Amino acid sequence: AQTVTQSQPEMSVQEAETVTLSCTYDTSENNYYLFWYKQPPSRQMILVIRQEAYKQQNATENRFSVNFQKAAKSFSLKISDSQLGDTAMYFCAFMPYSGAGSYQLTFGKGTKLSVIP
Amino acid sequence: DAMVIQNPRYQVTQFGKPVTLSCSQTLNHNVMYWYQQKSSQAPKLLFHYYDKDFNNEADTPDNFQSRRPNTSFCFLDIRSPGLGDAAMYLCATSRPTGQGRSKLFFGSGTQLSVL
Numbered sequence A: 001a002q003t004v005t006q007s008q009p010e011m012s013v014q015e016a017e018t019v020t021l022s023c024t025y026d027t028s029e030n031n032y033y034l035f036w037y038k039q040p041p042s043r044q045m046i047l048v049i050r051q052e053a054y055k056q057q058n059a060t061e062n063r064f065s066v067n068f069q070k071a072a073k074s075f076s077l078k079i080s081d082s083q084l085g086d087t088a089m090y091f092c093a094f095m096p097y098s099g100a101g102s103y104q105l106t107f108g109k110g111t112k113l114s115v116i117p
Numbered sequence B: 001d002a003m004v005i006q007n008p009r010y011q012v013t014q015f016g017k018p019v020t021l022s023c024s025q026t027l028n029h030n031v032m033y034w035y036q037q038k039s040s041q042a043p044k045l046l047f048h049y050y051d052k053d054f055n056n057e058a059d060t061p062d063n064f065q066s067r068r069p070n071t072s073f074c075f076l077d078i079r080s081p082g083l084g085d086a087a088m089y090l091c092a093t094s095r096p097t098g099q100g101r102s103k104l105f106f107g108s109g110t111q112l113s114v115l
Helices: none
Strands: A003-005 A010-014 A017-020 A023-026 A032-039 A047-054 A064-069 A074-079 A088-096 A111-116 B003-007 B010-013 B019-025 B031-037 B043-051 B053-055 B064-067 B073-078 B087-094 B110-114
Touching: A010 A017, A017 A111, A023 A074, A032 A064, A047 A074, A047 B010, A064 B064, A074 A088, A074 B010, A074 B087, B003 B087, B010 B019, B019 B031, B019 B110, B031 B073, B043 B064, B073 B087
Parallel strands: A010 A111, B010 B110
Antiparallel strands: A003 A023, A017 A074, A032 A047, A032 A088, A064 A074, A088 A111, B003 B019, B019 B073, B031 B043, B031 B087, B043 B053, B064 B073, B087 B110
8 A cells, every 4th residue: 555645734935935845655666656736725636747756857847846756755846936826735646557556546635835925 | 628527516415315426527538536535634535437347445435336327427426424424525537548547637526514
């Protein structure tokens, strides 16, 4: 079974500043996907960024980038130039690449991010 | 725009009174999922359909059932809701294989209250 741990229940950042959200995970799988999802007050879950474990290059999507350390099983999210619209709950999630459970997203408990004007 | 639609946005039911939540999609995705998210917790997968093939998670209570009459629609039935079933229920879809499987599209959720 996989576990995903987010050790920061809440964080805040000044508008236009940079913030990093932490995530660690535990798995015996070698191939898998990692994700960061954003859940704003509207509650709709929105995919922010996806990383495939076999790719060494860190994924980036505009102001969002990850630091993927496979050996350390660490997957942090960096948000640059924070905007008020980034205020949301952020979930780190894991999905095996194949086999049992390969349709299941395992989520961490989330980090509530507040962007302060 | 193609999307995942959940109705209603808010649902109130009485303790023990059966309730059905609905989800529809215009993405023509083979896989549909139901997640339960209790207040301040992470979403938890209840079950998923791959076409007509139903896949129940081992720890999903028998009180929860699902139906998928066609590709576009999927329903979550709670036979006898208890107070502990109050939660946000999220529907999601994905393609069945490859990278498409890893990209889930979520609906806006149905917030269920049990009185």
